[in-house]
Amino acid sequence: MAETVAFFRPNDERAAEATEIVREMGSEPLSDPMLAVEPTGDTPREDAAYTVLTSKTGVELARDAGWTPASEVVAIGTATADALRSNGYRVDRVPEEYSSSGLVEELEDEVAGERVEVARSDHGSAVLTDGLNDAGAYVHETVLYRLVRPEEAGESAVAAAEGRLDGACFTSSLTVEHFLAAADERGVRSAAVEGLNDAVVGTIGDPTRETAESYGVGVDVVPADAEFAALAAAVVERL
Structure with missing residues (x-):
């Protein structure tokens, strides 16, 4: 069974592109937009x-x-x-x-x-x-x-809390913060963080890594290239 990899890009062509990238790498995409403009x-x-x-x-x-x-x-x-x-x-x-x-x-x-x-x-x-x-x-x-965080965001937090998430791709500090806020709203924050720490977590850039780690989320990969495709590849490769 393919590993499930979550990402948090806005619900437009960026989420569609990310879905295609993750699927082409052989993983199951979980698109959970954490940012709206x-x-x-x-x-x-x-x-x-x-x-x-x-x-x-x-x-x-x-x-x-x-x-x-x-x-x-x-x-x-x-x-x-x-x-x-x-x-x-x-x-x-x-x-x-x-x-x-x-x-x-x-x-x-x-x-x-x-x-x-x-x-x-x-x-x-x-x-x-x-x-x-x-x-x-x-x-x-x-x-x-x-x-801003879309009201419906949070499917990935529930998946992490239930142990159904294998990888996560955070593209900014704000996606980390919104993920945790969505988990809070659903009463699963501790379990979601635990689930992330059992998964492979990747971030774009050291500032995002530092944010994740400040909230107790361990980061496994930070690609040298600050692009989503490189981030997804690093997460899937580690998986």
Whole structure:
């Protein structure tokens, strides 16, 4: 019988893509979206020397708002870069490390005295804005959307609590926190954490790993490539 691997991507093409990836790897996918998007209606500033986009969702909301960048456009990750290009924007920079700290390292030697616009969700890491501020940039952050937990989320928490989960792929600290909140609501948090610790848990990036471990969830794999396909492959391989 195929192992069951849970993931928590938004209920759109990202969840569909993840389902296909996990199934093609020979595992049974359990899609339990832990994030839903609530747009704020705000638009990125257009007068910055550098504009940083961190997600496909942010790109699409900026496009819908009619945003036109004035200067360099920086993308965290290939998925964000691909979304920019497919929506008619240029991409001037993609940091080698797909993380806030990687972006700070990419720009810190050239942003002193420059305006940097950061357009992202309401749960963006302070590592990015603080790091750019420390490098001497004038940082402005626009919150394009809020990330909330869907009311129906929690199937994976029940599966973990009942010992029916073999693997779990957490793509952000917020997915960890929302998983545990959903388990709390169902009265199975302790059992769900125990179930995760009997399974193979993977996270994208060290910040997500640190969040999981701070709540007592052991992390088995953190792939070098911060993409879902690499995360799923690492979990399935460990299984």
